[in-house]
Amino acid sequence: MPVYNLFYRDDAGQVNTAESRDRLTQVGPTIPVAIGLSTAAVAMFQSAGLTVPPPVAGVALIDTGASVCVIDEAALRGLGIMPSGTMSIYTPSGPSIQSTYAASISFPGTPLPNVSFTDFVGAPLHAQGIVALIGRSVLRQFVVIYNGPGGSVSVAY
Amino acid sequence: MSERTVLMPELAYFEQHKAEYLEAFPGLFVLIKDEQMMGPFPSAEAAYTTGINTFGMTAFLVKQVLEHEPVAYVPFFSLTRTSDASL
Numbered sequence: 001m002p003v004y005n006l007f008y009r010d011d012a013g014q015v016n017t018a019e020s021r022d023r024l025t026q027v028g029p030t031i032p033v034a035i036g037l038s039t040a041a042v043a044m045f046q047s048a049g050l051t052v053p054p055p056v057a058g059v060a061l062i063d064t065g066a067s068v069c070v071i072d073e074a075a076l077r078g079l080g081i082m083p084s085g086t087m088s089i090y091t092p093s094g095p096s097i098q099s100t101y102a103a104s105i106s107f108p109g110t111p112l113p114n115v116s117f118t119d120f121v122g123a124p125l126h127a128q129g130i131v132a133l134i135g136r137s138v139l140r141q142f143v144v145i146y147n148g149p150g151g152s153v154s155v156a157y
Numbered sequence: 158m159s160e161r162t163v164l165m166p167e168l169a170y171f172e173q174h175k176a177e178y179l180e181a182f183p184g185l186f187v188l189i190k191d192e193q194m195m196g197p198f199p200s201a202e203a204a205y206t207t208g209i210n211t212f213g214m215t216a217f218l219v220k221q222v223l224e225h226e227p228v229a230y231v232p233f234f235s236l237t238r239t240s241d242a243s244l
Contacts, residue, residue, distance in 0.1 A: 040206040041214070068229040082216040084205055086162050089229045099162040102205050118201040118219060121231065133233055 001143075002111030003156040006031065020151040029062040029146055029153040032109055033132050035075045038102035039116050053079050057108065058131030062144060062153070066135030069105070069117065072125040075132075076101050085119055098122070105132060112157050115141070166191065167218035178222045190217040197222070 008027070010019035034055035037045070045052045056075040068087070083099035104116040115138050125131060145154040162168070167189040171178075174194070178187060185197035186204040190212055198204035204219040 038205070038209075040202070040209050043206075044209050044213070063233055066229075066231045066233055068231060070231060070233070080214050082214055083162060083164050084208060084217055085201070085219045086164055086168055087229050088226045089231055091231055095228075097162055097168070099164060102209075118205045121229070133231070135231070 001156050003154055004031065004107070004110035004112055005152060005154045007150075007152045015152070016150055021148065024148065024151045024153070029144070030059045030130070031062060031107060031112075031134065031153075031155060033058060033060040033134075034106045034108050035071055035079065035131055036104045036106065037079060037081065038104055038118065041081070041102065055079075055106065056131060059129065060105070060132035060134045061128070061130045062134045062139070062155075064136065064139065064144070066133055068119070068121055068137045069135045070121045070123050070125065070133040071101065071103060071105075072131045073122040074124070074126050076103065076122050079103070083122070087119060087121060089121065105134075105138070110155070112142070112155060163216050164218045168220075170194070171218065171220050175222070179224060183222055183224075186219055186221050188217060188219055190215075 007015040008020045008023040009015055010017045034057045036055035037052060042052050056078055081101050081103055084102050085100040086097050087100050089096055089098050098121050100119040101122050102118040103120050104114055106114040143156040170189055170192050182197040186201050187194055187196040188204045188208050195207060196204060201219050208217045208219060
């Protein structure tokens with residue numbers, strides 16, 4: 001089973017210290033991602049002889065509290081991805097109808113496979129320092145271990 | 158319910174015709190651009206592929222024909238102002 005392990009480090013670069021554990025608490029479980037066009041959009045670009053825009057790299061926060069995945073709208077805008085659906089979303093501040101987008105997420109530097117969906121939710125995430133929120137619609141394919149005492153996160157496929 | 162999408166015209170068109178879609182092809186997917194409906198399709202991916210090949214990188218609506226809309230939960234949104242990438 002391919003496994004990705006992320007050990008949080010303290011300022012001295014050490015793992016499994018009180019400071020490294022604090023870092024996991026502060027930052028949360030994250031994973032490197034690259035946001036790209038959907039498979040269908042890539043095929044359309046290639047058949048038209050157009051250059052496929054390069055993926056937008058960044059960090060995603062793993063959020064088991066979210067039932068769906070969210071992508072930073074600036075990344076979507078940069079890739080030229082427009083809305084292709086809507087979704088009713090309940091939040092603590094009330095219900096809303098949000099646009100959804102077709103896109104793909106890859107996990108560079110990890111053995112995890114790409115995922116492609118037609119219903120990623122778009123929202124401004126950049127201020128939080130992340131480009132995506134990985135919710136349960138993607139996590140249903142993975143095993144995630146949050147090691148608080150060890151200051152690490154493991155994701156297996 | 159607040160609405161944060163540029164697809165409100167397509168969504169309104171879907172709601173206008175939802176009863177007839179439910180009768181004709183419940184559970185399948187339709188593709189709507191302005192006031193034009195295409196489909197039905199067996200999956201969202203099939204509808205999206207037709208949409209991207211027909212309309213290019215523009216906004217269009219892919220919608221499953223269901224009586225009750227599924228609801229997603231994103232508690233993180235309580236801390237993040239949501240908006241629409243195309244606004």
